[in-house]
Amino acid sequence: MAFWSEIVKLQQFLPQFQALYAQRFPIEVRHYLAEWIEQQPWNSIHINPANESLARNLLDTMVSELQKVSSRMSYPVTRKLNEYAVVLKKTFDQQPLELVNIMNCLLMQENQLFQELRQTHHHLQQANSPLPEYTKREEHVNQQKTTWDDHRRKRNYSILEAVRSLEQVQGHVLNMIQDWKRRLQLSGNGAYFEDNLGSLQEWCDKLAEMNCQIQQELGLISTQEDVASDHISGVPERLSSLLSNLVRSAFLVEKQPPQVLKTQSKFSSTVRFLLGLKLNAPTKPPVVKAIIITEQQARVMRQHGNIHSENTGEIMNNTSLLEFSNATKTTSASFRNMSLKKIKRSDRRGTESVTEEKFAVLFSSELSITGSEMKYHVQAISLPIVVIVHGSQDNNATATILWDNAFSEIERLPFHVPDRVSWSQMCETLNMKFMAEVQSTQGLCKEHFVFLAQKIFDEQSYGMEDFTNRMVSWSQFNKENLPGRTFTFWQWFDGVMELTKKHLKDYWNNGLILGFVSKQYANRLLNQRVNGTFLLRFSDSEIGGITIAWIDDSEKGGRQVYNVQPFTTKDLTIRSLGDRVRDIERLLYLYPSRPKDEAFKKYYTKEVKGKDGYLHAGVKTTVNGEQTQVVAQPMVPSPVSQSCVACTMPEMPGWPQVPCNPSNISYDNHLVNSFGSENDLDMNFDDDQQFVRGMENIPVPSEFELNALLNTVDMSLVNSTEF
Numbered sequence: 001m002a003f004w005s006e007i008v009k010l011q012q013f014l015p016q017f018q019a020l021y022a023q024r025f026p027i028e029v030r031h032y033l034a035e036w037i038e039q040q041p042w043n044s045i046h047i048n049p050a051n052e053s054l055a056r057n058l059l060d061t062m063v064s065e066l067q068k069v070s071s072r073m074s075y076p077v078t079r080k081l082n083e084y085a086v087v088l089k090k091t092f093d094q095q096p097l098e099l100v101n102i103m104n105c106l107l108m109q110e111n112q113l114f115q116e117l118r119q120t121h122h123h124l125q126q127a128n129s130p131l132p133e134y135t136k137r138e139e140h141v142n143q144q145k146t147t148w149d150d151h152r153r154k155r156n157y158s159i160l161e162a163v164r165s166l167e168q169v170q171g172h173v174l175n176m177i178q179d180w181k182r183r184l185q186l187s188g189n190g191a192y193f194e195d196n197l198g199s200l201q202e203w204c205d206k207l208a209e210m211n212c213q214i215q216q217e218l219g220l221i222s223t224q225e226d227v228a229s230d231h232i233s234g235v236p237e238r239l240s241s242l243l244s245n246l247v248r249s250a251f252l253v254e255k256q257p258p259q260v261l262k263t264q265s266k267f268s269s270t271v272r273f274l275l276g277l278k279l280n281a282p283t284k285p286p287v288v289k290a291i292i293i294t295e296q297q298a299r300v301m302r303q304h305g306n307i308h309s310e311n312t313g314e315i316m317n318n319t320s321l322l323e324f325s326n327a328t329k330t331t332s333a334s335f336r337n338m339s340l341k342k343i344k345r346s347d348r349r350g351t352e353s354v355t356e357e358k359f360a361v362l363f364s365s366e367l368s369i370t371g372s373e374m375k376y377h378v379q380a381i382s383l384p385i386v387v388i389v390h391g392s393q394d395n396n397a398t399a400t401i402l403w404d405n406a407f408s409e410i411e412r413l414p415f416h417v418p419d420r421v422s423w424s425q426m427c428e429t430l431n432m433k434f435m436a437e438v439q440s441t442q443g444l445c446k447e448h449f450v451f452l453a454q455k456i457f458d459e460q461s462y463g464m465e466d467f468t469n470r471m472v473s474w475s476q477f478n479k480e481n482l483p484g485r486t487f488t489f490w491q492w493f494d495g496v497m498e499l500t501k502k503h504l505k506d507y508w509n510n511g512l513i514l515g516f517v518s519k520q521y522a523n524r525l526l527n528q529r530v531n532g533t534f535l536l537r538f539s540d541s542e543i544g545g546i547t548i549a550w551i552d553d554s555e556k557g558g559r560q561v562y563n564v565q566p567f568t569t570k571d572l573t574i575r576s577l578g579d580r581v582r583d584i585e586r587l588l589y590l591y592p593s594r595p596k597d598e599a600f601k602k603y604y605t606k607e608v609k610g611k612d613g614y615l616h617a618g619v620k621t622t623v624n625g626e627q628t629q630v631v632a633q634p635m636v637p638s639p640v641s642q643s644c645v646a647c648t649m650p651e652m653p654g655w656p657q658v659p660c661n662p663s664n665i666s667y668d669n670h671l672v673n674s675f676g677s678e679n680d681l682d683m684n685f686d687d688d689q690q691f692v693r694g695m696e697n698i699p700v701p702s703e704f705e706l707n708a709l710l711n712t713v714d715m716s717l718v719n720s721t722e723f
Contacts, residue, residue, distance in 0.1 A: 029088070162210070170246060205278070215239055251378035260394055268338065270333070271335075293361075333365075356386075399488075499545070533592070533593070539566035550562055580621040
């Protein structure tokens with residue numbers, strides 16, 4: 001047993017020992033490290049520079065032991081001991097031998113003082129010895145007093161243990177709330193989100209109830225009790241602090257405002273209070289107010305608890321009542337018709353654009369809780385918001401939000417995000433966003449990520465390992481245009497998602513689109529396959545385009561990969577991808593070897609016949625060198641654009657005769673555009689053997705000539721547009 005334990009028994013003489021240590025050394029450290037201090041060879045270390053390393057080891061060990069002890073204590077003691085550890089290190093780090101000298105002196109003086117005081121204590125006991133006739137009665141009283149003291153110590157110990165348990169459990173629950181907020185933010189990028197606010201509300205109610213019960217128990221303890229009550233003297237303040245933190249953490253944004261917010265547009269949001277059952281509002285529900293704040297104001301609020309009064313913007317319909325719902329057993333304030341009337345932008349940093357400037361909606365209220373006399377000022381801040389004034393800003397604003405949602409940390413200074421992230425993090429984010437936007441279970445694969453890395457880093461390596469440890473910057477993601485292009489990486493990727501979501505979702509989900517591969521990689525794949533093998537890939541030269549590449553014989557001998565100019569949303573709205581694949585007769589096998597009709601048959605549009613004597617008009621995709629079919633238009637004049645007609649023609653003045661066979665068809669002489677529709681596009685080879693869309697200025701035939709044409713040709717009638 002440590003010598004210090006004997007000193008502690010002399011309760012009435014403790015002030016003398018406190019005076020001994022005074023400013024020379026923290027007596028709390030002497031108390032908590034009693035055994036360790038008494039086991040060290042302080043008196044065997046001479047005050048000599050040669051022993052400085054020994055002294056330094058003792059100092060470092062003392063600091064380490066102190067930190068170990070502090071980790072097992074409750075918060076106030078932990079904080080005090082950690083402070084002492086820092087002070088000791090700072091005080092003696094440059095002169096560790098001084099610590100040895102002080103400890104030697106203190107331990108010697110401590111021992112002398114103890115011997116003197118123990119002798120004095122012995123004399124006092126003899127002088128105060130009771131008379132024999134009172135001895136038995138005094139023993140009985142002392143026994144009763146000891147029993148009562150033991151009872152009080154056990155009760156106080158139970159209270160302290162209850163408070164420690166409350167602190168521990170509440171810490172876990174508040175971490176769970178923070179985790180819920182982070183998962184909610186990631187769901188904005190498409191991550192799976194399990195809403196467990198119901199169970200968190202139950203935990204918050206239990207914590208508040210436990211806090212209230214401990215406070216009631218404290219109220220039964222008399223303030224006149226002896227030193228036993230000193231052990232719980234700081235408990236009321238700890239309980240008050242715990243309840244305050246719980247109330248403020250229980251006020252949160254359940255339904256976020258849109259993170260890309262357009263001025264003058266209506267939006268909604270919901271704030272929830274997880275301690276609704278404890279809410280003390282006997283007359284009318286509390287009012288919750290919403291205002292919009294800048295990133296700088298959010299930082300000030302985080303550091304100081306309030307914001308500058310400067311007005312950032314004006315939100316219409318920005319108040320709501322915090323009410324309890326019997327149906328859902330929740331307490332919330334719903335804002336259904338908010339509208340951002342105007343916004344005041346701050347001075348931007350460097351090249352920062354308006355779509356990189358972040359705001360947030362701040363919800364605040366004054367709440368009272370049953371069992372507490374305090375009024376709590378609560379605040380809940382939304383996820384970051386980018387304010388736009390025009391739809392053309394949506395793409396870049398979405399990029400800012402995507403980056404923030406993906407790479408922010410739970411405990412951050414609003415709204416700080418790293419400027420560079422690992423490529424593996426970026427791959428995870430892109431995959432998550434793509435699957436969510438397209439509503440697909442078919443994500444991106446390794447080959448896709450290699451292509452995306454080649455694109456964003458402008459490198460042609462074919463190994464994923466070459467990019468795994470690379471860092472990608474915000475500038476590469478959505479500030480700098482891709483090399484040789486007029487758009488950024490994100491603008492291109494977002495265009496692909498939009499196209500896939502609107503027109504290609506089923507094709508993608510069924511594995512018919514190879515998608516994210518380069519032209520060079522597609523060539524490598526197709527050159528290993530038979531003629532007529534084709535694949536579908538996203539264009540990397542145009543935003544929101546998909547192209548068909550296939551292998552076939554070249555007019556110059558050998559074989560060649562051909563690429564159709566990309567189809568965009570406009571093209572696929574006119575005629576679906578499945579029908580376009582069916583139209584092009586050169587396409588035989590979907591890579592690697594699946595027959596075209598087997599893969600795409602269910603996407604073919606069923607041909608319909610004309611009604612009421614009219615001939616059916618349709619649209620067909622062809623490429624140079626393919627035999628086209630005859631097309632007829634309804635014989636009803638119309639100002640609406642009609643599709644172009646391709647056919648062989650009878651001899652007529654001004655109309656040349658050309659033999660109809662795939663090798664010598666001249667599309668310039670076989671296209672008739674009835675009304676100059678801008679949707680009627682013709683595919684021609686350019687020097688790089690790609691197909692490009694163009695429009696020809698071709699004479700318009702008269703109704704007489706068209707009738708003659710229809711009467712001459714006897715074949716199935718379909719409308720044909722050249723691509």
